[in-house]
Amino acid sequence: MSSENGKRLLETDAGGLNFEATELTLGLPGEPRVTSDGGAKLGSKRGFSETVDLKLGDNNQEVKLGHSLQEAAKSPVSKTQVVGWPPVRGFARRGKKSCKYVKVAVDGAPYLRKVDLEIYNSYQQLLTSLEDMFSCFTIRNYLNEKKIDQVNGIEYMPTYEDKDGDWMLVGDVPWQMFVESCKRLRLMKSSEAVGLGLKTAPKYSSTN
Amino acid sequence: MNYFPDEVLEHVFDFITSHKDRNSVSLVCKSWYKIERYSRQRVFIGNCYSISPERLIARFPGLKSLTLKGKPHFADFNLVPHDWGGFVYPWIEALAKSRIGLEELRLKRMVVSDESLELLSKSFVNFKSLVLVSCEGFTTDGLAAIAANCRFLRELDLQENEVDDHRGHWLSCFPESCTSLISLNFACLRGEVNLGALERLVSRSPNLKSLRLNRAVPLDTLQKLLMRAPQLVDLGIGSYVHDPFSEAYNKLKIAIQRCKSIRSLSGFLEVALHCMSAIYPICGNLTFLNLSYAPGLHGNKLMKLIQHCRKLQRLWILDCIGDKGLGVVALTCKELQELRVFPSDPFEAGNAAVTEEGLVLVSAGCPKLNSLLYFCQQMTNAALITVAKNCPNFIRFRLCILDPIKPDPVTNQPLDEGFGAIVQSCKGLKRLSLSGLLTDQVFLYIGMYAEQLEMLSIAFAADSDKGMLYVLNGCKKLRKLEIRDCPFGDAALLEDVGKYETMRSLWMSSCEVTLGGCKSVAEKMPSLNVEIIDESEQMEFNLDDKQKVDKMYLYRTLVGHRKDAPEYVWIL
Numbered sequence: 064m065s066s067e068n069g070k071r072l073l074e075t076d077a078g079g080l081n082f083e084a085t086e087l088t089l090g091l092p093g094e095p096r097v098t099s100d101g102g103a104k105l106g107s108k109r110g111f112s113e114t115v116d117l118k119l120g121d122n123n124q125e126v127k128l129g130h131s132l133q134e135a136a137k138s139p140v141s142k143t144q145v146v147g148w149p150p151v152r153g154f155a156r157r158g159k160k161s162c163k164y165v166k167v168a169v170d171g172a173p174y175l176r177k178v179d180l181e182i183y184n185s186y187q188q189l190l191t192s193l194e195d196m197f198s199c200f201t202i203r204n205y206l207n208e209k210k211i212d213q214v215n216g217i218e219y220m221p222t223y224e225d226k227d228g229d230w231m232l233v234g235d236v237p238w239q240m241f242v243e244s245c246k247r248l249r250l251m252k253s254s255e256a257v258g259l260g261l262k263t264a265p266k267y268s269s270t271n
Numbered sequence: 272m273n274y275f276p277d278e279v280l281e282h283v284f285d286f287i288t289s290h291k292d293r294n295s296v297s298l299v300c301k302s303w304y305k306i307e308r309y310s311r312q313r314v315f316i317g318n319c320y321s322i323s324p325e326r327l328i329a330r331f332p333g334l335k336s337l338t339l340k341g342k343p344h345f346a347d348f349n350l351v352p353h354d355w356g357g358f359v360y361p362w363i364e365a366l367a368k369s370r371i372g373l374e375e376l377r378l379k380r381m382v383v384s385d386e387s388l389e390l391l392s393k394s395f396v397n398f399k400s401l402v403l404v405s406c407e408g409f410t411t412d413g414l415a416a417i418a419a420n421c422r423f424l425r426e427l428d429l430q431e432n433e434v435d436d437h438r439g440h441w442l443s444c445f446p447e448s449c450t451s452l453i454s455l456n457f458a459c460l461r462g463e464v465n466l467g468a469l470e471r472l473v474s475r476s477p478n479l480k481s482l483r484l485n486r487a488v489p490l491d492t493l494q495k496l497l498m499r500a501p502q503l504v505d506l507g508i509g510s511y512v513h514d515p516f517s518e519a520y521n522k523l524k525i526a527i528q529r530c531k532s533i534r535s536l537s538g539f540l541e542v543a544l545h546c547m548s549a550i551y552p553i554c555g556n557l558t559f560l561n562l563s564y565a566p567g568l569h570g571n572k573l574m575k576l577i578q579h580c581r582k583l584q585r586l587w588i589l590d591c592i593g594d595k596g597l598g599v600v601a602l603t604c605k606e607l608q609e610l611r612v613f614p615s616d617p618f619e620a621g622n623a624a625v626t627e628e629g630l631v632l633v634s635a636g637c638p639k640l641n642s643l644l645y646f647c648q649q650m651t652n653a654a655l656i657t658v659a660k661n662c663p664n665f666i667r668f669r670l671c672i673l674d675p676i677k678p679d680p681v682t683n684q685p686l687d688e689g690f691g692a693i694v695q696s697c698k699g700l701k702r703l704s705l706s707g708l709l710t711d712q713v714f715l716y717i718g719m720y721a722e723q724l725e726m727l728s729i730a731f732a733a734d735s736d737k738g739m740l741y742v743l744n745g746c747k748k749l750r751k752l753e754i755r756d757c758p759f760g761d762a763a764l765l766e767d768v769g770k771y772e773t774m775r776s777l778w779m780s781s782c783e784v785t786l787g788g789c790k791s792v793a794e795k796m797p798s799l800n801v802e803i804i805d806e807s808e809q810m811e812f813n814l815d816d817k818q819k820v821d822k823m824y825l826y827r828t829l830v831g832h833r834k835d836a837p838e839y840v841w842i843l
Contacts, residue, residue, distance in 0.1 A: 145675070147345065147348035147350045149614060149675075150345075150348045150671060150730070151348070151614060152347045152348070185435060185436070237407075239433060
């Protein structure tokens, strides 16, 4: 379980708010940066009068940061995001027409493919499409276990790498959350998946 | 008034429609309470956990229209876990068992399952209107049940919901006998729809006034639909991509020109820039234009479109319009009351295309402006002071600077003075969202001047408990307060716990309140539910009162602790 610090960064929305340490600092260029020692100090409350006297740009600069931003400042720039900011509904996806191409690797195949997750609306569609793409394999239709012949059909388990770098089983989270956090897909040979003890079906199956 | 028979009073009460007024009426005396409750048809419940369905049914047996809101507002920004709560099923179940003749159900931020929709569709013979806003948990199968079973359906309005689209034939489920549709909005669905069924449905719906299509409806279908429904008042275009020299485009031009009643236009979920001239004939009558889902529409083409919209009252747009574009708005849209500028690239701070300049231009050109949602790159105190002077009529003022603690870039000062000017000038301000670098000072101003304020959203602001105290002490009409990442702790939280009973709810996340502080509130105020949301399992193993609480949500309720909370929610 990651530390409380890491907890603040659980955002896995598309894109990242690239807070470089420089952008958060109100001091002059060349000022000493916020150090992790200073972190605790920064969290302390300051009285109103201190704020009034705050001369932004002075040498006695104190940087006031909310929790999330303090944590963001400590982390490597590329992974820095603040949960829930800006306050825009994730649903909106109002931005430039997004396409979310991810690599698909299949154990044993000589080359990878790429799929655009945005064109699908459900796990069912994605898996069907992958089956078409790798037509010589049968992908375990994990989402609809009733259809699968336990003896013959199962060959591969669909897994994916999420934004935190963890390998996850496809199907546990709502579709949209999956699209936003998936970095790449891997169809893992079921024989390698033995021992993972996957007895329960993922939450978001087509039968739900 | 004691000398009037009940029927007369009832008739008088018929003219009182606002919820607030009817609530006041019911408090006058027992007799008025009784008459009011039997005659009440519309009920609004701002927090579904503040009351139970059983008590609602007991008090208002004549209920026809129910509005329910579930999750707290910050759920929109992923700050509330998915299964926190807000399930509508128990409500529908209870209403179905009763003899309530429900005709209208409006839900916001609730979890709606297919089972609930199916039960709803089968339980109320006269059901007419379903409006779902920012809901989730259902699929197109649930919509199919509504279509198939609600024989007198007039309105199916889906706004920004998370729908699992099974690409089924839900539209085909409207029976041939269904001719009562007035409003159909399925713009948020991502899947294919049966175009033939859609055309036939529109053909047999002579009262259809509002039609919002999803992305899967192509242009030639749009043209056919408009030919069949020239009486439309509100249109949401799905896909607007075609060859400008095609037959379909010519037909579309003709069809649009027949639609003389369109006052509201939205969608353009897919758009080809060179085809916008077909829309010009209806622009002159538009009062509402929503282009916030159309990133493909920008630059000169967008300007030209806006220049035709002289009667616009509400404009929702993306920030790629730029400050210059807002200048065009200021020159053209003199009737403008509401402006919303959304970020087209929310997670790349530094790319927002509007600044304080655009806002100042609009404030100068549009004196009737009273409602604002503005995502921008930066803001200055001077600009806010100017805006406050130009537009003293703001009811809603929501400013979001994409970099949350950015000071005034010109003076490097916090934005206290700017927001202070807004609250001082806009005496009718009801809703305020702050951003940028802010100290306790801005809250002093808010407490002093924002007398009508009902909802306040604060993020990454303030220096001490004083900030929160100024607000709680000063804003007498405050109903909803939501705070994230501010240094407010137990001292502020506990100063006046009675205040929370006068409010609908308080949200505090990533602040300085401790478990002990929250417990204290819960102890002193049994009429509040104090919820701690903590997914990190710390609560299981470390129940130290001095521990800071990650997320706290408290709300007044008449029915005590809810029974449907997931395991990571502790109700103190």
